[in-house]
Amino acid sequence: MIRADSRDFEIHAERQPDKRMVMSPTPNDRHSLALFTAFYELTMAQAYWQSGQTASATFSLFIRRQPTNRGYLVFAGLDRIIDFLDEFHYSAEDIDYLKSLQAFDPAFLEFLRSVRFTGSVRALEEGAIFFANEPAIEVTAPIIEAQIVENYLLNQVNVNTMLATKASRVIRAAQGRPVTEFASRRTPGLDAADTLARVSHMVGFSGTGNVYAAAHHGIPPAGTMAHSFVTSFEQEIEAFRAYATSFPDSSVFLVDSYDTIEGTRNAVRVAKEMRDRGSELAAIRLDSGELRDLSTRCRTLLDEAGFPGVRILASGDLDEFQIEALIADGVPINGFGVGTKVGTSEDAPWTDVVYKLVEYRGAPILKLSPGKETLVGRKQIFRFLDEAGEYFRDEIGLADESTMGEHVQPLLTTVMVDGDRHWSPRPIQQLRSEFSDRISRLPDRYKSLRAPASYPVTTSDTLDTLQKRIAEQVKETALGG
């Protein structure tokens, strides 16, 4: 059946999967996403099933630590997670593939064929602001169902939250100047590109350079010209003229292909020709060199030539730190395009997101691994607002604790009940406006780009008492009395 020899890490299938089962190498694969699970979820599922360990469990998804420089986190990814749970099932092809591994009991695979997600889910709202150790999602379901969805949920919360958080920092740094994302050429894969476009627009970006993502999510696409366009013409000025002819009312000329200052002079020449024909150049774009000095010189050139309305846009390996520094220096840059460093969340390319069993068969569960203790039981986050409506402090309590007063918001809401969706996706424009309101309620000291203050998150007395009792109990019984 299965073997574990000295060359293998853990359980390996005896045979390679049947070639006919191998999926096409495109994202339009015919295997179901239910197969996006860890192999150990399925081996555990068989062991649960064979040992009759199939009662209801609650798993809590949370981020263990605030990533570097981050004073807050922006939750995102709920849409796809609910879709995934709603549609969860193994296709005939999936089961055939699993059979081909000769690693599972055929009776278990027959059971697996019928598995659907029948559980309940409580989650933060899309675009909610949250902090380390706060449950972002709690899943309550028969343990096999709750267990095998782990990988997809973690993957999606990780990439969505990481990118939404990063992008919201860029918006803060830009202080109201528009920001567009041009990251899709260097995001780690297509999915990250699509995700970044969506969540960055939610937190305030003007648009995306990625047409697929723009179509997918209803986001304004944006873009101008590349160096290849300019250099394909014998003279830079001919490239500008050709572009102005095609886009008389919205041209942005990229001026640094050969020399930024000479390029700006060429832009001015074409801008005059455009004006003679009744249209105006929209902007120039700088993509290299010392942006402080260059933008100032370009601004002067444009103003002196009678083009104070032509904006200066900047791009080229920018992130929140560089934008903050440029603005602090008072550069005459009107808008920013960001790419790689934002699309990879370069300074914090992952979150310490985990999915932990916190209740089984109605009893609270605790893990004691060094540095990895979990908070037991089904929980709720209570957010206390001050009188101005600003976020003041959070308390993590048990799910059945009641809220205390009018300035307290419970943050987890029910989004699925018994496998049915109790929630519908909101238009991106609504999410954008909700996020704008939320981030304005978080005091500035938690939003600093470096060394932000630590937002107060405490645990309730009720949770503390339970946690202590379970810890003692586990120490007595779990390792065998």
Place this chain on the structure above:
Amino acid sequence: MIRADSRDFEIHAERQPDKRMVMSPTPNDRHSLALFTAFYELTMAQAYWQSGQTASATFSLFIRRQPTNRGYLVFAGLDRIIDFLDEFHYSAEDIDYLKSLQAFDPAFLEFLRSVRFTGSVRALEEGAIFFANEPAIEVTAPIIEAQIVENYLLNQVNVNTMLATKASRVIRAAQGRPVTEFASRRTPGLDAADTLARVSHMVGFSGTGNVYAAAHHGIPPAGTMAHSFVTSFEQEIEAFRAYATSFPDSSVFLVDSYDTIEGTRNAVRVAKEMRDRGSELAAIRLDSGELRDLSTRCRTLLDEAGFPGVRILASGDLDEFQIEALIADGVPINGFGVGTKVGTSEDAPWTDVVYKLVEYRGAPILKLSPGKETLVGRKQIFRFLDEAGEYFRDEIGLADESTMGEHVQPLLTTVMVDGDRHWSPRPIQQLRSEFSDRISRLPDRYKSLRAPASYPVTTSDTLDTLQKRIAEQVKETALGG
């Protein structure tokens, strides 16, 4: 038509796209991947088309700098790129979406509807070892076709090469001990997870934890149990017993849920019960704590109890640096599971990959932006081997230069001609064996995990002469004489 107001970065569509066109939020989207392009590729395409600038162009895809700590790069992603080019076309839905933006000339969109990729492509072989500034792919096609495929090619070479390179470093650090990847829960999106599983197996990983990727690429799936499995039972030992019943010949017990040493004692108890029934425990897994000390103590416990054949596997935020240090200390760890830090290429989460116009209408093209100069013309990489068959030095020359002697390999091969595929994907096992041969030919000094020696890459005299001539010519003419 289109506007560019003070809130917008560059060109934005006047209207939001028609809601009916918005794609489903799953990877099984019905829009074609041809839409995975930058908006500016399409605006440039219209300007090319309207100005009659439609001759043949060559674009060169290369990585501008070696990422931190990297002495070499592993090329990957060719399969999907060829599929993408082979299938390239805009669907009726794509064209409808673009029309809905009211940003393009309807006649241009009709032209776009008929565009297919009719060009030729030369590329490195999948799994080739290459270096900064060496062309990994050269695309020659009518300029619009060559231009609009840019984003997809960059995205895929970036994620594939970044992850293949990272994974190959882990294999080196592990010095022959098996490594499995368990990263899919924290890779940035689904695509990165699928990609990592494939390229890590190509460079030597034993298997993947991700079942979807295992099915997709024919890679052995691997995995054991999570803490949730252990903690769902009242006693740890009951969890081990249940798992041993389901997987008598391949059980790996995770021993750190409560206390690693006590967990190992429980593993030994169950291993004895298993032996009484005629089977053997395969391994234990440590996932937290001080691995040096713990693995040594666990090894002693297992040996003294009569289980010298039970292996010790380790996981938990490991990367090549930690594995190298553990092995240098002589730890009794038999295999490693790696996750987040490898799946995000944490210390170098992107490559400086670019796609530059190098020839248009048969004439070499040069960009002079500060720090971003390109090598002109259609090129070839010539790799010189020493008498032992080891990689000695590379020379970047022009494509039509001839190779010089028997110890020289030209690295770029033709994979598409006039839009037709001249290449077929190789089985992953063949790629794995080819990579193993290649990496053995790269001298150790270029493979150090930190501060590797710099592999000699020079340019040919012919290329130098051309580069110099074009630079002078561009300075004279491009900015206007």
